[in-house]
Amino acid sequence: MNTFSEYQNIIEKALNRNEISKGLNESRRYTGLAGPTSPGRYTFSDYVSNRSQLSFSADLVAIANKMGAVPLNNQVIGHHPHFSHLKGTTNTEKHYIISAFIDIKGSTNLFKKYDEETNMIITNTIQLAAINVCQLFGGFIQRIQGDGLFVYFGGKNVDKSKATQHCLTALGLFSYFVKNDLKRAFEQHGIERIFTKIGIDFGDDDKVLWGVAGKDNTSEIATYSLHTSLAAKMQAYAGSNEIVVGQYVKDKANFDSMLYTVVEEQRYIFSDQDNAFYYTQYVFDWLKYLKSSQHIATSIAGDITIKPQIATIPSIASLKEVVGENRPYAKIKFR
Structure with a gap:
């Protein structure tokens, strides 16, 4: 899928650093030459320059x-803009939110073949792909946790069902990138698989309490909710490149029930026998969901790609409203 091609290009350049350096060292060993770094080697300065220009296709933005x-925009980690008024206070507020925990597994295997700088470029670029696609679909980066991320979707005046759909779409696209595009790049360099595990849950207005955690500059605006905690636990039950979601995510998304399968290892991620509350977790079939989207095309081989998005052509009536009487060269007469 070409959606993350810019990110993949950076990662492939970083993977090639090792081969270029190895070849250069071999040449120096046999010729007795010594000199500056090979001009073909991808440097950290190159990476810093490239990452500032990372973007997604106009088609994905249109979707x-x-x-x-x-x-x-202009996010500050740990300080969701819809709840920034709580900063520096002891006030609390109840409001729904969707919590998503994204963990990238297997990246430590990179240390077997690559130095720390190369490892940083690769893992940071994977993180940036997750960050940027989440932000594009309205996600807020609450925290960076090692190789992973903690992300909120939703907020003030954001429809609950739409926010849930945005979350599943963004993380489905990211999962496809890791499972398919990155897998091919890593396999070409003999790297053991790197995969993602994601847990998502929805907490409604009466189940999520917002408030400040910590103090002064060592603080963040956090949520205190069973469903934030459960999202983290669901991640642990996700298999390779799987997304596990709670019952409330399934209810709010309004997707076909065929896209969900009960987690066999433990159906109820949380149970409260005294209140007869049993909360089910499901594996979400993000690939089937993406393939069912009107915005996605699937090849004979099963690969997916974003369909070109046709720009909306303004009507004659709307053009008349914009142009008014100031159209000396217009050949169309408005009626």
Whole structure:
């Protein structure tokens, strides 16, 4: 899928650093030459320059817009802008949110073949792919945790069902990138598999309490909710490149029930016998969901790609409203 091609290109350049350096060292050993780093070697400075220009295709941006996703720009980790008024206070507020925990597994295997700088470029680029696609679909990066991320979707004046759909779409696209595009790149370099595990849960207005955790500059605006905790636990039950979601995510997304399968290892991620509350967790079939999307095309081989998004052509009536009477060269007469 070409959606993450810019990220994949950076990762492939980083993977090639080792081969270029190895070849250069072999040449120096046999010729007795010594000199500066090979001009073909991808440097950290190259990476810093490239990552500032990372973007997604106009087609993917158009899909996010059509789905009604509103990106949260200029984010400050740990300080969701919809609840920033709680900063520096002891106030609390109840409001729904979707919590998503994304863990990238197997990246420590990179240390078997690559130095720390190469490892940083690779893992950081994978993280950036997750960060940027989540932000595009309205996600807020609450925390970076090692190789993984903790992300919120939803907020004030954001429809609950749409926010849930945005979350599943963003993380489905990211999962495809890791499972397919990155897998091929890593296999070419003999690297053991790197995969993702994701847990997502929805907490409604009466089940999520927002407040400040910590103090002063060592603080963040956090949620205190069973469902934030459960999202982290669900991640542990996810298999390789799987997304596990709670019952409330299934209810809010309004997707076909055929996209969900009960987690066989432990159906109930939480149970409260005294209150007869048994909360089910499901594996979400993100690939089947993506393939069913009107915005996605599937090849004979099963690979997916984003369909070109046709721009909306304004009507004659709307053009008349914009142009008004100031159209000396217009050949169309408005009636």
